[in-house]
Amino acid sequence: MRGSSSVKALFDDPFDSVLKPPPGETPEECARRLSREEEALKISMAIDAGIKTERQLRKKMRIVRLLLLGQSESGKSTTLRQFQRLYTPTAFREERILWRNIIQLNILRSVRIILDALNRPSSPQMSPSTSPKSRTRTLSHSPRRRRVSQFGGSSEAEASPTREYLAGRELSDPETDSEEHNRESHYLDPTNLEALKMRLLPLRHIEALLIAKLVPPNEDEATQLGGSSSHSYPPSDPSLSYRSQEVFVRPGLGWKGALARARVHYPNSTCSNESDESSSSSTGRPTSAGNTGLETSDEPQEVLNACRADIMQLWADRGVRELLHRRKIKLEEHPGFFLNDLERVTSLKYTPTDDDVLKARLKTVGVSEYRFRMEVSTGREIGADWRIVDVGGSRSQSWVPFFDNVIFLAPISGFDQVLTEDRSVNRLEDSVLLWKALCSNTLLANVDLVLFLNKCDILEAKLKAGVRLARYVRSYGDRENDLDTVSKYFRGKFAAIHREYSPNPRKFYAFCTSVTDTATTAGIIASVRDMVIRQHLKQSKLM
Numbered sequence: 001m002r003g004s005s006s007v008k009a010l011f012d013d014p015f016d017s018v019l020k021p022p023p024g025e026t027p028e029e030c031a032r033r034l035s036r037e038e039e040a041l042k043i044s045m046a047i048d049a050g051i052k053t054e055r056q057l058r059k060k061m062r063i064v065r066l067l068l069l070g071q072s073e074s075g076k077s078t079t080l081r082q083f084q085r086l087y088t089p090t091a092f093r094e095e096r097i098l099w100r101n102i103i104q105l106n107i108l109r110s111v112r113i114i115l116d117a118l119n120r121p122s123s124p125q126m127s128p129s130t131s132p133k134s135r136t137r138t139l140s141h142s143p144r145r146r147r148v149s150q151f152g153g154s155s156e157a158e159a160s161p162t163r164e165y166l167a168g169r170e171l172s173d174p175e176t177d178s179e180e181h182n183r184e185s186h187y188l189d190p191t192n193l194e195a196l197k198m199r200l201l202p203l204r205h206i207e208a209l210l211i212a213k214l215v216p217p218n219e220d221e222a223t224q225l226g227g228s229s230s231h232s233y234p235p236s237d238p239s240l241s242y243r244s245q246e247v248f249v250r251p252g253l254g255w256k257g258a259l260a261r262a263r264v265h266y267p268n269s270t271c272s273n274e275s276d277e278s279s280s281s282s283t284g285r286p287t288s289a290g291n292t293g294l295e296t297s298d299e300p301q302e303v304l305n306a307c308r309a310d311i312m313q314l315w316a317d318r319g320v321r322e323l324l325h326r327r328k329i330k331l332e333e334h335p336g337f338f339l340n341d342l343e344r345v346t347s348l349k350y351t352p353t354d355d356d357v358l359k360a361r362l363k364t365v366g367v368s369e370y371r372f373r374m375e376v377s378t379g380r381e382i383g384a385d386w387r388i389v390d391v392g393g394s395r396s397q398s399w400v401p402f403f404d405n406v407i408f409l410a411p412i413s414g415f416d417q418v419l420t421e422d423r424s425v426n427r428l429e430d431s432v433l434l435w436k437a438l439c440s441n442t443l444l445a446n447v448d449l450v451l452f453l454n455k456c457d458i459l460e461a462k463l464k465a466g467v468r469l470a471r472y473v474r475s476y477g478d479r480e481n482d483l484d485t486v487s488k489y490f491r492g493k494f495a496a497i498h499r500e501y502s503p504n505p506r507k508f509y510a511f512c513t514s515v516t517d518t519a520t521t522a523g524i525i526a527s528v529r530d531m532v533i534r535q536h537l538k539q540s541k542l543m
């Protein structure tokens with residue numbers, strides 16, 4: 001069968017009929033035809049040569065592949081944004097407006113944390129009625145649990161949380177009392193507090209609206225509410241599970257596109273006062289209705305603007321500050337904290353600045369690759385095409401093993417904090433373990449590692465506020481408790497691990513960074529870029 005079909009194929013060659021000379025061709029016609037064919041062949045060969053040259057050029061222009069690693073909240077996506085800001089400034093500027101929705105979500109999260117603290121009874125050991133300081137002089141406290149709505153709306157307005165709030169009036173705390181803040185702040189009257197909480201109910205609707213806007217329809221799993229962050233260490237109160245969920249995106253779903261396109265229709269848009277914990281995030285999630293939605297695209301900003309005075313009053317309230325302090329909730333240290341910028345960020349004409357975009361928090365889950373060609377000339381043409389891979393931080397080490405360069409981010413300010421995903425693990429300890437695993441990875445044996453000892457600004461603020469590193473890192477001993485000494489100490493420790501665990505001797509670059517700071521980070525990123533390009537040139541044997 002096979003033989004007969006191949007013989008048949010020879011006779012049926014479609015080229016035969018097309019290429020054979022036309023019947024009755026004269027010698028002159030034949031000469032003209034051959035000349036035309038020769039010309040066509042020359043053109044075809046020129047095109048082939050062009051393609052070959054272009055291929056060779058592309059081969060020469062190596063693609064820079066850079067991997068960002070580090071635990072969740074270490075600053076990987078922020079570092080990526082810094083690259084974008086520096087080397088694709090036009091795209092970065094154009095996308096700034098899309099971050100407004102993320103910043104709105106960040107504000108809503110902060111407000112939710114405060115309201116949850118107000119609505120939620122504390123654990124017995126944290127309550128003022130049982131804390132040693134207050135045992136003799138506060139109101140009695142019932143730890144009975146109640147159902148509360150996400151944004152206020154307590155069904156038992158006079159239950160224990162309000163009492164705890166009131167109890168704060170009778171307590172004095174040296175840390176909060178001495179602050180300048182106390183001169184201006186005062187305690188809200190309980191009735192006013194309840195009224196304020198009610199006025200903030202529309203925020204619940206707005207949060208659901210924004211989540212729907214962020215995620216296209218039918219992709220419910222793409223954006224979820226994850227755990228809380230920035231718990232103090234050691235975890236003194238296991239019941240401190242205030243609802244501080246966080247929105248996160250999976251890569252490749254184009255959340256920016258979704259934000260740019262979506263108008264949202266919320267079927268039951270009245271703000272109910274029912275106490276349903278799950279209503280805003282999952283079951284009550286509004287559905288996107290493309291551009292036919294009822295809401296204006298600016299509705300979240302309008303609502304935030306209308307609630308601005310109330311949010312400011314809530315945040316300035318002395319009772320709230322004391323309650324948060326007792327619960328060890330350091331809101332200012334949470335990523336995406338904008339409550340001190342409310343006047344500006346809730347104005348109707350607000351457009352995020354570069355700094356706002358870097359400060360905003362949007363958790364990444366999974367592995368996302370950002371491809372770009374540097375808009376800004378680097379002085380060398382080679383290595384203009386970059387692929388930066390941002391591995392959504394988790395403690396799992398499922399990162400892609402083959403990369404030319406790796407930046408590892410260790411947020412050294414986390415020495416007194418625990419991980420969001422495992423509250424029994426200290427953040428610094430986790431970073432050290434990840435670094436050790438990275439250094440000893442044989443697949444990355446020939447890759448030079450870059451270490452960013454990140455969040456140095458937060459570290460400095462902590463040290464200046466009197467938090468002693470030696471309390472958490474015993475080996476630190478009685479060295480000076482200042483940024484310079486502490487960062488040198490950390491650098492030495494990380495360098496020693498690198499030396500000990502690297503399969504082969506290799507170079508090691510360490511920088512103390514605050515990647516939200518544009519001025520200092522620009523220089524560091526330029527050095528990293530040059531270093532990465534140099535390495536590629538070396539690998540291409542061009543140097």
Ligand SMILES: Nc1nc2c(ncn2[C@@H]2O[C@H](COP(=O)(O)OP(=O)(O)OP(=O)(O)O)[C@@H](O)[C@H]2O)c(=O)[nH]1
Nearest residue numbers: 073074075076077078335359361364393455514515
């Ligand atoms: N103050 C300060 N904030 C920082 C610094 N680096 C990052 N942040 C903030 O910390 C938060 C977390 O940073 P991300 O870049 O989202 O962290 P990530 O490593 O990508 O985290 P995942 O997406 O969970 O893996 C953001 O709100 C940043 O603005 C820093 O050096 N200083």
Ligand SMILES: [Mg+2]
Nearest residue numbers: 076077363364
């Ligand atoms: Mg990220």
